[in-house]
Each structure stands twice: as C-alpha cells, then as structure tokens.
Amino acid sequence: MKTVLLKTDHLTHAFGSGDTGIFDICLTVSRDDFIVLAGKNGCGKTTLIRHFNGLLMPDSGRVLLNGQDIQKNLTFARKKIGMVFQDPDTQIIADSVFDEIAFGPENLNMDRGEINDKVENVLALLGLDHLRDRNPATLSGGEKRRLAIAGILVMEPDLIIFDEPFANLDYPSILSLVKLCRTLHQSGHAIVMTTHDVAPVITMATKMVIMDKGRIKEEGDPVSLASSLELYGVKNPFIPMAQAWAL
Amino acid sequence: MTLFSYHPGNTVWHTLDVRCKCLLVCLLSLSVLKTGLPGNIICLGVLMGILKTVRLGPATLVTQLKAFLLFLILIFFCRWAGTSGTPMVTLYGFSLSQQGFTSGSLVSLRFLVVMLLGLILTATTRSMEIKAAVQWFFKPVPFIPEKRVAIMAGLALKFMPLILDNAREVTHAVNARCGNLRKNPVRRLINLSWPLLKKTFQSADDLSLAMQARCYSEHRTDPRFFPNGKEGWILGLTLIFCAWMLLMG
Numbered sequence: 001m002k003t004v005l006l007k008t009d010h011l012t013h014a015f016g017s018g019d020t021g022i023f024d025i026c027l028t029v030s031r032d033d034f035i036v037l038a039g040k041n042g043c044g045k046t047t048l049i050r051h052f053n054g055l056l057m058p059d060s061g062r063v064l065l066n067g068q069d070i071q072k073n074l075t076f077a078r079k080k081i082g083m084v085f086q087d088p089d090t091q092i093i094a095d096s097v098f099d100e101i102a103f104g105p106e107n108l109n110m111d112r113g114e115i116n117d118k119v120e121n122v123l124a125l126l127g128l129d130h131l132r133d134r135n136p137a138t139l140s141g142g143e144k145r146r147l148a149i150a151g152i153l154v155m156e157p158d159l160i161i162f163d164e165p166f167a168n169l170d171y172p173s174i175l176s177l178v179k180l181c182r183t184l185h186q187s188g189h190a191i192v193m194t195t196h197d198v199a200p201v202i203t204m205a206t207k208m209v210i211m212d213k214g215r216i217k218e219e220g221d222p223v224s225l226a227s228s229l230e231l232y233g234v235k236n237p238f239i240p241m242a243q244a245w246a247l
Numbered sequence: 248m249t250l251f252s253y254h255p256g257n258t259v260w261h262t263l264d265v266r267c268k269c270l271l272v273c274l275l276s277l278s279v280l281k282t283g284l285p286g287n288i289i290c291l292g293v294l295m296g297i298l299k300t301v302r303l304g305p306a307t308l309v310t311q312l313k314a315f316l317l318f319l320i321l322i323f324f325c326r327w328a329g330t331s332g333t334p335m336v337t338l339y340g341f342s343l344s345q346q347g348f349t350s351g352s353l354v355s356l357r358f359l360v361v362m363l364l365g366l367i368l369t370a371t372t373r374s375m376e377i378k379a380a381v382q383w384f385f386k387p388v389p390f391i392p393e394k395r396v397a398i399m400a401g402l403a404l405k406f407m408p409l410i411l412d413n414a415r416e417v418t419h420a421v422n423a424r425c426g427n428l429r430k431n432p433v434r435r436l437i438n439l440s441w442p443l444l445k446k447t448f449q450s451a452d453d454l455s456l457a458m459q460a461r462c463y464s465e466h467r468t469d470p471r472f473f474p475n476g477k478e479g480w481i482l483g484l485t486l487i488f489c490a491w492m493l494l495m496g
Contacts, residue, residue: 050456055460085460099375
C-alpha cells in the first residue's frame with residue numbers, strides 16, 4: 001500500500017474577478033511518486049505548487065502533510081517540501097556557492113559544525129565541490145539549477161517540487177538534470193514537477209496530472225495519458241517534432 | 248556580475264575579518280571628510296592600488312562607473328560655478344573662481360573616495376559577512392533588533408548589483424527599440440525608470456518567496472568570523488595613515 005505524503009483537499013484560490021486561479025483541487029502525492037504536472041502557461045500549475053509549502057494560502061480547502069494541516073507548522077512543511085523555482089536567479093541569495101547551500105540549515109538554527117557537514121555532503125553529491133567559492137552569478141544555467149537543488153537537498157526534504165525545471169536550459173543541461181531527478185527519486189524523494197515539456201520525464205514519472213483553467217482535467221499513467229496532452233495545449237512527446245509542426 | 252558584486256579572491260583584503268574591514272571603511276571615510284585636497288589625492292592613490300590587487304583596474308572602473316563619474320563632474324562644475332572668490336576664468340561675463348575650483352575638486356574627490364571605499368568592501372566581502380558584521384556591531388545596542396537590521400543591510404547590498412543588472416537590461420531593451428533617439432530627457436527617464444521599478448519590485452517579491460520557501464526567520468544560526476591574523480597590523484597602519492592625512496589638513 002502506498003504511503004500518502006501530501007494531500008490537497010478541495011483546494012481553491014481565486015485571483016482578481018475569480019475566473020483565474022485554481023479550483024477544487026484534490027491531489028494525493030505518495031512517498032514514492034514522481035508526478036508530472038502538465039498544462040499550458042497560465043493553467044495554475046505554479047499557483048498550485050505554491051500552496052504545497054504554504055507560500056500561498058488557499059481561499060478554501062487545505063493541504064495535509066503526513067495527515068497534518070501544513071498551516072499548523074509552516075517551518076516543518078517548508079523543510080520537508082523543498083521547492084526549486086523556475087528561475088534559479090530569483091532563488092539564489094548568497095554570494096558564494098557554499099553560503100547559498102548553507103542558507104537553509106542556518107535558517108533552521110542548526111549547529112555550525114552540522115551545517116558544514118551537510119553542505120560538504122551536498123556539494124559532493126551534486127558535483128559542485130569545485131565551485132564552492134564561486135559567486136553564483138558567474139555560474140552557467142545548468143550549474144545554477146544544480147545549486148538551487150543543492151540548497152533544497154541540504155534541508156533533507158521528503159518531497160521536491162520542480163517548477164518548470166527545463167526552462168532556458170540547453171540539451172546537455174536538461175540531460176544532466178533528468179539524470180539527477182532520477183537519482184533523487186531512486187534515493188527516496190517524492191517528486192512533483194510542473195512542465196509543459198513532458199518529453200524528458202514522461203517515462204520516469206509514476207503519474208501525470210493535466211491541468212487546464214485552474215482545474216485538474218486528467219490524472220493517471222503518464223504514457224497512457226500522452227495522447228490527451230494535445231487537447232490541453234501540451235505537446236504529445238510521442239509525436240515526432242517534424243510531424244507536430246506539420247500539423 | 249556588476250562592479251559591486253562580490254569578486255572572489257585570496258588577497259589580504261578578502262581574508263581580513265569583516266568587522267575590521269567595516270571599521271577601516273568608517274575610519275577612512277571620516278578622515279577623508281576632515282582632510283583637504285592632498286590627503287584625498289593620496290588616499291585615492293592608495294585605494295586605486297588596493298583595487299588593482301583585487302583585479303579592478305582603472306579601465307574597468309571608468310567603464311563601469313561612467314554615470315557616476317559624470318555625476319561627479321556635474322557636482323564639480325556646480326560647485327565651481329556656485330562658489331565666489333578670486334576669478335580664475337571669465338566666460339561671457341561670468342567668472343569661475345579659484346576657490347570654487349578647489350572646493351569643487353575636494354567635494355567630488357571626497358565622493359569618489361568614499362564610493363571606492365564602499366566598492367572595495369563590497370567587492371571583497373560576501374554580503375552574508377557584512378550582514379554578520381552589522382549584527383555583531385548592533386548586538387550591544389539596546390532596543391535595536393540587530394538580526395532584523397542585519398538582514399536589511401544584507402538585502403540592500405544584495406539588491407545593489409541586482410538593480411544595476413536590471414538597469415542594464417532595461418537600457419538594452421529600450422535602446423534596441425531606438426529609445427536612445429528620443430530627445431525629451433524626461434520621457435527617456437520615464438521609459439527607463441518605470442520598467443526598472445517594476446522589475447526591481449518583482450525581484451524583491453521573488454526573493455522574499457525564495458527566502459520563505461527555505462524557512463527564513465530571525466532565529467538563525469549565528470554567523471562566524473574568520474580573522475586572518477593581520478587585522479591588528481592593518482588597523483594600526485590605517486590609524487597612522489588617517490592621523491597623517493588629518494595632520495596634512
């Protein structure tokens with residue numbers, strides 16, 4: 001039986017006049033899930049995931065982490081649910097790679113020795129050891145993305161949320177990121193990834209959720225759902241590119 | 248990366264304890280405000296030498312500080328024109344005085360020296376270290392929430408290069424659509440400042456979300472300081488230098 005890690009219970013958050021936002025979202029994330037949240041721009045993917053660790057508060061409904069409402073202990077929720085933002089530049093706070101990774105544990109008031117050990121481990125795990133003193137502003141797009149992930153991993157989250165991780169990355173960086181996601185999933189992290197380019201991860205994902213106009217439209221096995229993607233403005237990864245453009 | 252971003256390195260200025268660096272900046276800033284033109288020129292020379300060791304040569308400074316240097320020239324001319332005294336140059340019946348020239352040079356030079364001191368500090372010190380130093384300095388002061396003040400200082404320093412970066416991007420975007428051909432300076436200013444303001448607020452919003460997402464709070468692990476052992480010597484030499492500048496008048 002699958003262990004439920006995170007559950008959203010009829011989550012609704014409307015913006016402005018009420019026709020944009022997310023509406024009545026019921027979603028379950030298990031400990032061994034790798035969920036791809038697909039949908040075109042503006043369908044509510046980012047709004048939804050920002051509720052997972054309390055960055056946004058719902059108008060109605062709730063988010064449960066291990067059965068507990070996340071609002072009761074936001075710090076715990078943010079420690080256990082790490083979020084990698086779409087643009088790593090907005091996530092990077094410090095002036096050196098080492099300090100950037102140490103930022104999260106420092107916020108958790110950990111002992112300095114413990115922080116150093118954790119940062120060293122994550123630097124080695126993500127192959128960032130040689131960049132430890134570099135200014136993050138000078139890193140490449142792929143390296144910045146790895147740094148953003150390192151800053152999350154050091155807090156030992158159970159669930160890692162990626163918001164459009166492939167945006168603005170070149171092909172080798174996408175490959176490297178996909179490999180890293182696979183490793184993280186295999187090492188026991190649940191993953192939720194929002195994307196409108198499902199091709200790199202569709203075979204790795206355990207579940208695909210398709211969103212449109214703030215609602216969940218389809219949910220199930222990623223490969224079986226691939227043919228429905230085009231109905232919601234997302235490219236079907238199994239249609240060759242040339243054929244897709246010819247359409 | 249902009250001029251005011253942290254430039255990693257292993258020079259003595261990089262490894263010096265941040266509290267000592269802050270103290271040196273304060274001491275030198277106060278001294279240049281009290282000394283005259285010769286003292287400021289010597290101090291400028293020393294600072295240029297230090298900047299050279301952190302790989303920020305005069306060419307880089309002139310290129311990246313163009314706008315600031317133009318501002319200094321403007322201050323200089325305003326001061327020159329606005330100070331009365333012995334006429335030095337007379338143009339169309341309007342005389343520019345010798346005293347105005349000296350005063351203009353002094354004020355511009357003081358601005359430049361103080362700015363370069365700040366530049367050395369930000370280029371050789373990570374914003375986290377400066378934040379830690381601010382927290383340390385304010386800790387004994389009653390009724391001041393030192394951790395909050397420190398994070399504000401750290402964020403202000405973080406935002407300075409970010410705003411410069413944004414300004415550069417906005418300028419490029421405006422010029423790419425021939426915005427530089429507009430004759431009306433007010434219109435040009437609006438075209439630049441409005442998107443810059445929006446971008447800066449957006450960046451601030453994003454940064455605050457990223458900090459919240461990683462459990463930011465004021466009850467953080469206390470910072471550590473790493474003295475390189477040369478603080479005493481450098482502080483002593485700086486005190487002698489400051490005293491000498493003040494004696495020069």
